[in-house]
Amino acid sequence: MSEFNEQVRINTPDNAVALVVKANATAVSGVSAEGFGVEGRAHGTGVVGVSEAWLGVYGESTGGIGADAVRGQGKGDTCGVAGHSEHGIGVYGKGGVLAGKFEGKVKITGPLEGNQIEGQTGNFFGEVRAVRFTPSGGDYAETFASKDNFEPGTVLVIGDDGLLSPCNTQYDSRATGVVSGAGGLNPGTVMESNPESAHHVTLALAGQVYVKADPQYGPISAGDLLTTSPTEGCAMRVSDRGSAIGAILGKAMASLQGEPGLLRMLVTPS
Numbered sequence: 001m002s003e004f005n006e007q008v009r010i011n012t013p014d015n016a017v018a019l020v021v022k023a024n025a026t027a028v029s030g031v032s033a034e035g036f037g038v039e040g041r042a043h044g045t046g047v048v049g050v051s052e053a054w055l056g057v058y059g060e061s062t063g064g065i066g067a068d069a070v071r072g073q074g075k076g077d078t079c080g081v082a083g084h085s086e087h088g089i090g091v092y093g094k095g096g097v098l099a100g101k102f103e104g105k106v107k108i109t110g111p112l113e114g115n116q117i118e119g120q121t122g123n124f125f126g127e128v129r130a131v132r133f134t135p136s137g138g139d140y141a142e143t144f145a146s147k148d149n150f151e152p153g154t155v156l157v158i159g160d161d162g163l164l165s166p167c168n169t170q171y172d173s174r175a176t177g178v179v180s181g182a183g184g185l186n187p188g189t190v191m192e193s194n195p196e197s198a199h200h201v202t203l204a205l206a207g208q209v210y211v212k213a214d215p216q217y218g219p220i221s222a223g224d225l226l227t228t229s230p231t232e233g234c235a236m237r238v239s240d241r242g243s244a245i246g247a248i249l250g251k252a253m254a255s256l257q258g259e260p261g262l263l264r265m266l267v268t269p270s
Contacts, residue, residue, distance in 0.1 A: 151179065168231075210262045215237070224237045247270075
């Protein structure tokens with residue numbers, strides 16, 4: 001270890017090294033009351049930390065929010081912080097509240113693995129695998145072009161122009177389904193087809209959904225099949241199964257009598 005007991009050496013500019021310090025303990029210590037403890041400026045790398053046995057660079061802060069222990073800020077077309085590893089982890093984060101937080105889009109080019117992954121939105125252009133997928137809502141839905149932005153629970157049929165609109169006849173074989181999101185039951189998974197129209201709706205394709213239903217055409221009981229009704233945008237109980245072929249919306253999961261209202265339904269189109 002004696003080779004580290006060297007005095008400070010400052011080379012001339014021709015040697016391309018301005019300062020060399022070697023010691024058995026701390027080689028360089030910088031303390032400042034208000035400014036930078038250590039500052040490195042260069043056309044190349046500003047600061048380099050290399051260690052054969054421990055941390056290459058260590059940062060510690062006892063400040064509050066915004067007083068980061070280590071911060072990287074890229075002011076050009078460059079990364080704020082980049083982590084590369086030949087055999088280990090490129091970037092590792094561990095926190096008492098959050099291990100990592102990203103404000104903005106996150107791009108992942110390799111496999112995404114995790115026991116629990118949470119987020120409001122995300123785009124995945126490759127294969128996504130999961131042992132268990134728990135949606136945040138009750139149905140599997142897709143967006144379709146429509147004549148207007150109809151409210152959740154509305155029963156829709158295909159119009160002559162290909163746009164969806166509320167039903168107004170019984171046993172309509174043009175029936176497509178129910179607008180998702182009624183009764184506080186949000187869609188669990190939505191396929192965004194981005195229809196090129198002024199209006200579009202999110203239609204439940206599978207799972208559970210609340211539907212507008214009118215029991216004046218017959219009291220509805222749990223287990224009854226539902227179809228389109230003459231009441232605009234409402235479902236009714238199937239009383240003639242022969243006429244309902246190709247017009248079934250789903251199966252009632254509760255009962256409804258008297259006035260029209262929302263009814264929980266299991267989507268089972270035919």
